[in-house]
Amino acid sequence: MEEFKNLKSIAILGGTFDPVHYGHLAIAEAVRKEYGVEKIVFIPSGQPPHKKDMDISNKEDRYNMLKLATANNPHFIVSRCELDRDGYSYTVDTIEYIKSICDDNTKIYFIIGADIVPKISTWKEPERLKEICDFIIVSRPGFPANNTLIVPSVDISSSAIRNRVKEGKGIKYLLPPDVEIYVYVKHKLSSKKFTHIVNTMETSRNLALVHGEDIKKAEIAALLHDYAKEMPLEHPINHGIVAAEMARNEFGIYDIDILNAISYHTTGRPNMSRLEKIIFLADMTEKNRPNYKELEEIKKLAKSDLDKAMAFALSAKIEFTKSKGKDIHPLGLEALKYYENK
Numbered sequence: 001m002e003e004f005k006n007l008k009s010i011a012i013l014g015g016t017f018d019p020v021h022y023g024h025l026a027i028a029e030a031v032r033k034e035y036g037v038e039k040i041v042f043i044p045s046g047q048p049p050h051k052k053d054m055d056i057s058n059k060e061d062r063y064n065m066l067k068l069a070t071a072n073n074p075h076f077i078v079s080r081c082e083l084d085r086d087g088y089s090y091t092v093d094t095i096e097y098i099k100s101i102c103d104d105n106t107k108i109y110f111i112i113g114a115d116i117v118p119k120i121s122t123w124k125e126p127e128r129l130k131e132i133c134d135f136i137i138v139s140r141p142g143f144p145a146n147n148t149l150i151v152p153s154v155d156i157s158s159s160a161i162r163n164r165v166k167e168g169k170g171i172k173y174l175l176p177p178d179v180e181i182y183v184y185v186k187h188k189l190s191s192k193k194f195t196h197i198v199n200t201m202e203t204s205r206n207l208a209l210v211h212g213e214d215i216k217k218a219e220i221a222a223l224l225h226d227y228a229k230e231m232p233l234e235h236p237i238n239h240g241i242v243a244a245e246m247a248r249n250e251f252g253i254y255d256i257d258i259l260n261a262i263s264y265h266t267t268g269r270p271n272m273s274r275l276e277k278i279i280f281l282a283d284m285t286e287k288n289r290p291n292y293k294e295l296e297e298i299k300k301l302a303k304s305d306l307d308k309a310m311a312f313a314l315s316a317k318i319e320f321t322k323s324k325g326k327d328i329h330p331l332g333l334e335a336l337k338y339y340e341n342k
């Protein structure tokens with residue numbers, strides 16, 4: 001709520017954002033510059049009344065993708081208000097809510113495409129809507145309208161992106177790189193594994209914040225750390241190395257720290273970077289991990305001292321592997337020795 005205080009003006013951009021793409025971001029940026037609004041508020045729709053029968057992606061995925069896409073722009077905010085509300089989401093209710101959490105004198109704009117203008121009269125309480133906000137009508141190819149802000153015409157649609165993914169076609173340069181990764185990782189992996197990946201991303205982000213690591217790098221490494229986990233590999237312990245190779249080839253990731261964090265997230269190794277340790281520990285402690293006796297202590301140490309956390313986590317992991325009668329990776333043993341003596 002704090003982010004809605006002390007603002008002179010905001011503009012709201014609603015949508016399903018399934019997924020968010022450069023067309024959405026270009027509209028947001030054009031409005032911000034043209035109207036000088038302080039913040040653009042992206043509101044992913046809950047259950048829109050006009051899309052009753054549509055198959056909309058999981059709301060958390062749409063929210064996560066928007067967060068990834070907007071994280072680097074301090075003028076962009078994402079609101080969960082429609083996602084967290086039960087029942088249909090009516091625009092008038094959403095704007096009333098946003099108005100209630102802003103200062104009284106905050107100017108509220110609502111962004112709509114020129115194609116939507118003729119439909120407003122069919123919405124819930126259109127007169128009330130016009131009282132509580134000002135519309136900004138943005139251009140849409142083929143929909144002439146008066147008083148329209150001409151925005152860059154980016155001919156991309158979320159449904160076209162979803163279809164391209166289903167058909168195995170590329171979506172690069174249609175949406176931000178981290179959203180592209182999110183879409184593909186979700187497409188390729190089972191929902192159980194994908195949930196683990198998203199949880200690992202959340203934990204990595206939190207640890208990155210605590211330790212001053214680059215959050216974007218942590219998110220990308222976490223998203224890709226198990227990308228090869230469900231592939232039939234001769235040595236499954238190598239799934240990190242294979243995933244790093246795929247990250248390079250499929251997504252053009254060349255940042256060596258990200259690639260190492262992916263490569264060594266299962267075995268560990270001596271003298272790991274801060275990012276490598278964060279991904280290793282986040283993978284072991286994300287919120288859905290079945291409880292094991294060392295879990296709480298690793299979580300606690302991960303927040304205060306990454307090296308101590310590594311020593312404790314490696315020892316727990318190696319003991320667990322031994323108890324299952326499996327071979328221990330030599331790098332893991334080297335890493336344990338390194339961190340125990342650090």
Ligand SMILES: [Fe+2]
Nearest residue numbers: 200225226283
């Ligand atoms: Fe993992």
